[in-house]
Amino acid sequence: MSIETAEQAQDIILDPVTLTVIQAGLQQVCNEMDLAFQRAAFSPVISETLDRSDGIYHRETGELIAQGETGLPVFVGTMQFSTQAVIARARNPQPGDVYIVNDPYMGGTHLMDVKFVRPFFYKGALYAWLANTGHWPDFGGMVPGGFSAKATEVEQEGLRLPPVKLFKQGVIDEEILSIIFSNIRIADQRIGDVKAQAAALMVGDKRLTALLDRYGADVVDAAIAELKSRAEQQMRAKIATIPDGTYEGTAYVDSDGVVDEPLKIAMQVRKEGSDLHFDMAGSSPPCQGPMNSVLATTKSSIYLAMKHIFPDVPINAGTFAPLHIADPDGTFLYAKYPRPVSGCAAEVSQRIAEAVFDAIAQAIPDRLFGAPAGTSGNFALGGHDPDTGKNYVLYLISGGGYGGSLEVDGLSNGCSTIGISKTTPLEVVEQRYPILFEEYSLAEGSGGAGKHRGGFGINYKVRIARGQARASFVMDHGRTGPNGAQGGEEGGRNAVRIRYADGRVYDPPHLSKDQDIRISEGDSVEVTTPGGGGYGNPLERDPDAVMHDIQRGYYDAPEAERRFAVALTADGALDIARTASLRAERRTA
Incomplete structure (x- = not known):
């Protein structure tokens, strides 16, 4: 946003109804991109499993404006970083251009998550960026599917693409496409996913144009700025309910696939006022196998963890503003070339979220x-x-x-x-x-x-x-x-x-x-x-709830007694007296 446009946006007063309608309109643009991608994709992992996401990003900063409701939450942060990588490298973008990128060290995840980024122009001027991610079932590498459990360098995981212009003013570059297809398995089936991914961005282009035609670019700009401000305010209000202090959480990855030892995630969360500071410096060092996490995935994992804890906060760049994450340099949570990373998005990200949950649970146990x-x-x-x-x-x-x-x-x-x-x-x-x-x-x-x-x-x-x-x-x-x-x-x-x-x-x-x-x-x-x-304490579980689980076959009687201290009579009914006695004995022990 230029200085002049920013000043105009500040002068525009939005009534609540218009702001809400524009917010829903931006969301709907992303939702329609999601649906178009899903319905047109060839690969079941996209069309059926829904391993994909679409969003709108700021024209200058690459910050998240809106994202589809049916997209993967872990892509919330990573697509913001990958869009920023495209912005930093794009030279003279034109309408109809589409950049492809899967480089994990440039705001990515693992190599199978392929990002398409399209500049969106309105009345001849760059207004925003549209981006999506789709999990391709294969992108080369030493094993089919790309999930090499024993890779020791990223080249073993597949073909790595920095931001390159796959579509030039709407026309696909057959030479770049041939390079990609020559390095992946079942390449003949990927053209369907390529066209679906590009088509979803075209749908976004049309729907966002219609929204701007209806309300005007200045009004939508003002709404985007206001929505970002309000999301930050709401997240800060939620954070303010956490008592000030420092909380520590821990999670472990089984192994890196090469060395059979667990990897530790040491999460320190410091709450001050309406800000949260995250430090993972005590985590395990970089590992040999593919369980390293790139910085974009590490940060996005913390974003999604906080969204799990406070799910009613709307999602855009303002949501992340109160979350301050120290770069975990020197740990396996800040992978640098050529560290392998195939497990970062699907596995390590979830351990990072667990470590956040473990820490915050000490402060607000009733919310975790x-x-x-x-x-x-x-x-x-x-x-x-x-x-x-x-x-x-x-x-x-x-x-x-x-x-x-x-x-x-x-x-x-x-x-x-x-x-x-x-x-x-x-x-x-x-x-x-x-x-x-x-x-x-x-x-x-x-x-x-x-x-x-x-x-x-x-x-x-x-x-x-x-x-x-x-x-x-x-x-x-x-x-x-x-x-x-x-x-x-x-x-x-x-x-x-x-x-x-x-x-x-x-x-x-x-x-x-x-x-x-x-x-x-x-x-x-x-x-x-x-x-x-x-x-909570298993001894406090309602005995009738345990009986209900037994009747459904979730536990047999000996296991129910061992885990919940619930006893049954000879005919399989709840033995109330014996249950009370068992629980009293366990509490005393």
Whole structure:
């Protein structure tokens, strides 16, 4: 915004109705981009799993103005940083230009998250930037799907693109496209995603033009400035409810996939007035494997954690203004070239959020909750289908349990901490790939015990129906379960197992991470996802609620007694007297 435009915007007085309508209009522009991208995309990970996001960003600063409601929250911050990287490198942008970038060190995540950034012009002048992110099922690298659990440098993870102009005034650059397609698997299927991603930005261009035509650029500018100011005020008001002080939280990544040792996230949160200061200097040093996190992802993880804690604060750049994050230089949370990073967005980001939850829970325990499952459960399978004669790359994510809270039990099979992505419908997967799901069920008992228990994760079993394939996993919470809160127990852990048709069984040595496992027709992959952490003392759980869980098959009687000190009569009814006695004994002990 120029000085003259800024002064004009300050002079414009917006009535509440107009401000609300413009706010909804900006949101609607992003929502329509989301829908256009979703409906046109070829890859199920985008069209069904919803691993994508769209937003509007400031023409000069690249700051977030609005983002689609159905996009991944972790992209809230990272697309702001990647748009800023494009702005810094763009030379003479023109209408119809589209930049492509996936470089993790330039405001990115992992290489599979491909950003498109389009300058938006209104009446001949640059007004804003439109951007989106889509998870491509493959972007090269040493294993199909890009989730290399043992990469030791970023080049092993795939093709890295700095901001380059893929579309020039609406015309795709076939030479750049050929370079990309020559370095990725199943390239013939990616053109559908490229066109869908670009088309979503075109939809945004048309809808934002219509909004500006209706209200005028000056009025919309004034609304954007006011919405940013109000979001900051609302976040500051929420932060003010936290007592001043310094709070510390901890979370652990199972391992980096190369060295079988946990990585520590040490989160110190200092609250002063209406500001929060985050320091992670005590975290583990950079690691050899792909669990390093780039700075954009680290910061975005803290943004989304605070949005989880205060969900009613609207989302734009003003929301982040009171959050001051010290660069965690010298730790695995500030990856620099050539550190591998494939696990940062899907896994490390969730551990960062957990560390924030762990710290803030000490200050406002009634607002926090047991930790959620905290893993996207990344499972990539690449192989050849003899029936179709074509190669394929399948990418699956899976849900897990949410943590219990002050008022309710945690949700079972919920999406990950970082997004709204969901498991691709099993019928779609079986139709597109040579596999069969032999099980998809709740992981009973995986919710952490508490006054309000955690939700349950899931079990699934995938059998290779034909051909040969290579499986890779980048998951987490296999070493420890999600933390409980206020005396609640941790949730159940992640588990992965390969069961071969000849009876052999393989358990990954790093529990939740492995790559390039050769499997053939008849072999199966079995996965259990974590449950959520419990909230409050399990001895305070309503015995009738425990009975309800037993009747549904979530626990058997011995487990209910062990975890909640609830006893049953011989005919399976609640033994009130024995339950009271058991609980008194446990409290005394």
